[in-house]
Amino acid sequence: MKPLRDNVHVWYCQIQSPEAWCAVEFVLSMEEITAGQRRHDKASKTRYWLAHSCIRLLIGHYINVDPRHISFQKNSFGKPRVVGHDISFSVSYTSNCFAIAFSKSGELGVDIEWLNPGFDFFPVATRFFGDDEIRSILCEEPTHQRRSFFEIHTLKEAYSKAQGEGLSFDRERYEFHKNPHAPQSRLCVDSEVSCINDKWSFHAVYLDLDLVASLAIDKPAPVCIETFHLTQDMYSQLIKRLQEY
Template sequence: MVQQLTTSATEVHLWFLDLQQPLDVDMSILSDDEISRLNTFRVSEQKDTYLKCRYVLRQLLALYINKPPSSISLSYNSFGKPDLTYNPSHISFNISHCKHSAVIGITKGSIGVDIECKTGQSLIEASSLFLNDEEMEALKFTPDPERALLHLWTQKEAILKAEGTGFSSSPHAITGYVTSSVQLQNAEVNHYHLNSFMRGDSIVSICTSTSVNIKQLDFSYELLKHNALTSTING
């Protein structure tokens, strides 16, 4: 039997999922509303991404709250951010995906995560939609503006996801770090803390309410067996 997993307000478990990895998905653990949502996707790749992300999310959350994956109940705020309805361990989570990668952050306290691929669409023409005047000026002196823009985007999305609003709130109200060096370590923005790093060809940003240590973990279906998840975290 797999042991229960634990985290704290000063630790983030950042689970990475290779979406190209085959998974033996048991559809019975999904809720009715997740099945309904799944059936709205018309593009097979989007459907596969949603299915794998929700399946892995339920498998992981089950290990942190010590309940069967199928019994986990999720509630949603007015902006659509999910949270655990039954949450005796007081954990929070957030999920993001980009092309063939997904990431699930689990901690205690507020959290927002975002992953964006460097090979995606240029943000130069759309920069005025999410950069404020101070950031626009700083961008002029950045050696790699495309990378700095993508870095800023992930910072702002992580913060807005931690707040629970997403881009329903204005990103212009946030002044992030205009830098093409993706190496933030508990950098302060308002009352939040930002961490960012490169993961292959992707930029990852994590927003939390306190300074945290981040543990990067690779999810595999095989880890669900023989206490492998526990040894992976403790190793």
């Protein structure tokens, strides 16, 4: 694992057996426990609690602080940041999975989506995507159009999360296209001024065959991105580290 200082780390977790993951109550604040309880079903509650316990545990690992003593502060749109430490993070959920991205070199956003085979994506694309984005989807082979849609969708959502503006963020203003010079990199075009946003970098991130994930990073390319699959054993090791604080 490279130091987080000049890199971005993305942790991905797939929850196969929720009952096997435990000890979240020893890490979370009462506010986080209550927020999880407001989720509509047991699976969503478990996913929320586990993801937020991992946020605390991993931040504690990066900055060498007891995860239970980490404080968060939200902006007016609800985006949290770590109080007193120069580390940014973003979390996204889909199905039984979640992903968390970390950076020490600027704001970032991550978004993941399950490639739902029953989802009718085209009405969404015609409502929220630009003409060039729709054309790029239709130019793909029919078997690849769904993935192409979700790549653009997750890029818009990741950029929105990074900006921290909530629903006020204008997703229709920014169009995303593949970068012919870098397979995993994406180009962002500001349609209001017809120019490429080269102050940020945007990336497709491979996590799993049935998932699409994207990153938006407040840093010009190139950016080094590392991905990690968070297993139950890794989680248990992070929990055991609590005894060291």
